[in-house]
Amino acid sequence: MDYKDLTGQILSVSQFNQLINEIISPLQVIVEGELAQVNTSSGRWFFATLKDDQASVNLFSPQDRLPNWQLLQEGMKVRVEGWPRLYQKNGRFSLFAHSIQPAGKGALKEAYEKLKKELAGLGYFDPARKRKPPRFIRKIGLITAPDSRAYSDFVTVLANQPAGIEVDFYPVLVQGNKAVDQIEQALAFFNSHKPLEYDFLILTRGGGSLED
Known part of the structure; x- marks a missing residue:
């Protein structure tokens, strides 16, 4: 042309x-x-x-x-x-x-490595901070995106565990500009609603790119 x-x-x-x-x-x-x-x-x-x-x-x-x-x-x-x-x-x-x-x-990548180093310096990854899980799990708080791979994988794994485990699900976005606020709200919710009732609080996502 x-x-x-x-x-x-x-x-x-x-x-x-x-x-x-x-x-x-x-x-x-x-x-x-x-x-x-x-x-x-x-x-x-x-x-x-x-x-x-x-x-x-x-x-x-x-x-x-x-x-x-x-x-x-x-x-x-x-x-x-x-x-x-x-x-x-x-x-x-x-x-x-x-x-x-x-x-x-x-x-x-540099920003990620810098943040990781700062958090390590604060002791967030120190094995001594890890708590021993209870022998019998009764109740779990789950924070993740609804209809996500992380949610479906969690449900699949849970189905293979002994019956009787109760799960309270708090749906959030796990990427994007609104994700941080929603995750903070979820953590605040569980911390303010009798946190000792939960044996585990699980925050999870699946996949995603480095920029996410």
């Missing part, structure tokens, strides 16, 4: 997407950012999000183009060499990578 002079031309959506893709596809770029939401479950493709503190872009590549794809992890700072792509069917913009090389430790 000739895009040098489009004055007055009316394009369909598919023609517009094709036009943009033809313009940007030849551009070979090197983009530096932090990996998030790494997904290799398809078996043939490597999918991830490349981000900084102001923006993000989806990236993808066949695994056989990336000899180091198994070493790429969320939180890694990387340099991605490739070409911009616009998927014509839905207009989704992404970066088609043919090389992804580590460029240092990412900001999210």
Whole structure:
């Protein structure tokens, strides 16, 4: 499609997407950012999000183009060499990578390690702080997201335990901006409602990315 002079031309959506893709596809770029939401479950493709503190872009590549794809992890700072792509069917913009090389430790990973070190310094992970569980469990307080994998896994495991264990479930979000407030409210609820009645208070979630 000739895009040098489009004055007055009316394009369909598919023609517009094709036009943009033809313009940007030849551009070979090197983009530096932090990996998030790494997904290799398809078996043939490597999918991830490349981000900084102001923006993000989806990236993808066949695994056989990336000899180091198994070493790429969320939180890694990387340099991605490739070409911009616009998927014509839905207009989704992404970066088609043919090389992804580590460029240092990412900001999210550094923040996580720093927080972990601070909490360890406060003794939160000290084995001496761990309490011995009771021999017989009567009642559990459960804090997690409803209809989540964590909830279903908990119910499955509980079904294989001796009968008679009572569970009080407090549903919360476990990711996103509202998660912290809801989890704090759940903890406050159990602490204010006869906490000695509970043998365990379980706060759990399943999966999730490093940024979550």
